[in-house]
Amino acid sequence: MKPMLVKRAAALGLKVGLKAGLAACLIGAVAAGGTAVAGDVEAGRTKAYTCLGCHGIPDYVNVYPTYHVPKIGGQHEEYLVAALKAYRDKTRSHGTMQANAGSLSDEDINDIAAYFASLK
Ligand code: HEC
Numbered sequence: 491m492k493p494m495l496v497k498r499a500a501a502l503g504l505k506v507g508l509k510a511g512l513a514a515c516l517i518g519a520v521a522a523g524g525t526a527v528a529g530d531v532e533a534g535r536t537k538a539y540t541c542l543g544c545h546g547i548p549d550y551v552n553v554y555p556t557y558h559v560p561k562i563g564g565q566h567e568e569y570l571v572a573a574l575k576a577y578r579d580k581t582r583s584h585g586t587m588q589a590n591a592g593s594l595s596d597e598d599i600n601d602i603a604a605y606f607a608s609l610k
Pocket residue numbers: 537538540541542543544545557558559560561562570573574583584586587590591602
C-alpha cells in the first residue's frame with residue numbers, strides 16, 4: 491500500500507470507531523434513562539433462560555424438592571450481581587451455582603440481575 495492510502499485507511503478506521511463508540515454511548519444513555527438499573531432487562535430475560543429450571547418463575551416453584559433453591563426474582567440487583575460474581579469467582583461455594591455462573595461475563599451478570607430484580 492502507498493503511504494497515502496495507509497493514512498486514509500487509518501483515518502477511515504478512526505471515523506468508524508468514533509461512530510461506533512458514540513452509538514454505544516447513546517444506547518447506554520437510553521438504557522440507563524430514569525432507572526438505576528445497569529443491566530439490560532430484555533437481554534437478561536434471554537440469558538436467564540437456563541436459570542429458570544431451578545429458580546422457577548413466576549411461582550417460584552422449586553422443581554428440585556430435595557433441596558432449597560432461593561427465590562431470586564425481585565431481589566435487589568446489587569445483591570444478585572454480588573452473589574453471581576461470588577459464585578463465578580468461587581468465593582462463594584456451591585458446585586451447582588458455580589457451574590451456572592462460571593461462564594457469565596460481567597455484562598451477562600448485570601443483565602441477568604436486572605431481569606430478576608425487575609420481577610415482582
Ligand atoms: C440446577 C439448579 C440451578 C440452576 C440451573 C441455577 N441455580 Fe441459582 N441456585 C441454585 C441453588 C440450589 C442455590 C442455593 C445455593 C447456595 O446455598 O449457595 C442457588 C443460588 C443462587 C443465587 C443466590 C441467591 C441467594 O439468595 O443468595 C443466585 C443469585 C442464583 N442462584 C442465580 C442463578 C442464575 C442467574 C442462574 C442461571 C445463570 C442460576 N442461578 C441457575 C440452583 C440453581
